[in-house]
Amino acid sequence: MRLNEFNINEAEGEYTGVYHQTVDLVRDTPGEYNYCYNCKLVSTTLGEIEVEDQDETTVVCPRCGSEAYFEASDEEIKDFVDEDVVVDEHELVWAKTKKGPTMKWRCLSGPRKGRVVPKVIDCSEPIDVAQRARMKVTRARTKIRQARKAKKTKRVNPTSRLVRMLNKIKKR
Numbered sequence: 237m238r239l240n241e242f243n244i245n246e247a248e249g250e251y252t253g254v255y256h257q258t259v260d261l262v263r264d265t266p267g268e269y270n271y272c273y274n275c276k277l278v279s280t281t282l283g284e285i286e287v288e289d290q291d292e293t294t295v296v297c298p299r300c301g302s303e304a305y306f307e308a309s310d311e312e313i314k315d316f317v318d319e320d321v322v323v324d325e326h327e328l329v330w331a332k333t334k335k336g337p338t339m340k341w342r343c344l345s346g347p348r349k350g351r352v353v354p355k356v357i358d359c360s361e362p363i364d365v366a367q368r369a370r371m372k373v374t375r376a377r378t379k380i381r382q383a384r385k386a387k388k389t390k391r392v393n394p395t396s397r398l399v400r401m402l403n404k405i406k407k408r
């Protein structure tokens with residue numbers, strides 16, 4: 237039930253992951269939890285999509301862009317996350333290492349959804365809450381520098397370019 241603890245904990249804060257491509261704006265509503273029926277995200281962050289010729293925006297899940305994203309009470313959130321969550325979905329992908337491209341696993345569910353890990357078992361490893369909190373602080377401080385660096389790496393690093401190519405081929 238570590239996953240539940242993680243979700244509840246995550247519900248205390250803002251969504252800091254990658255925003256869905258359709259999302260125009262994000263707004264944080266501290267203390268007001270929202271639940272996504274599509275990707276099961278629980279967070280206080282609202283994604284907004286601007287609608288042409290309208291003053292109002294459409295509120296969506298910041299992670300998956302789904303409109304099935306509703307305000308939820310603490311009790312409701314507990315009910316949602318108490319559902320059994322299967323943490324055994326993963327796929328093989330190419331990843332960049334110092335020695336060159338290698339195959340790793342991407343977790344498709346569970347606390348590390350979307351993450352690439354060396355071993356399948358790592359997808360179900362419990363989240364270290366302290367470490368996650370530290371990373372949040374680091375990210376807030378260095379995100380501009382990190383984004384600039386990542387952009388350059390994706391452009392010039394040969395392994396990075398090769399990995400992108402290999403994963404594209406794999407998808408077909």
Ligand SMILES: [Zn+2]
Pocket residue numbers: 272273274275276277297298299300301302
């Ligand atoms: Zn979602």
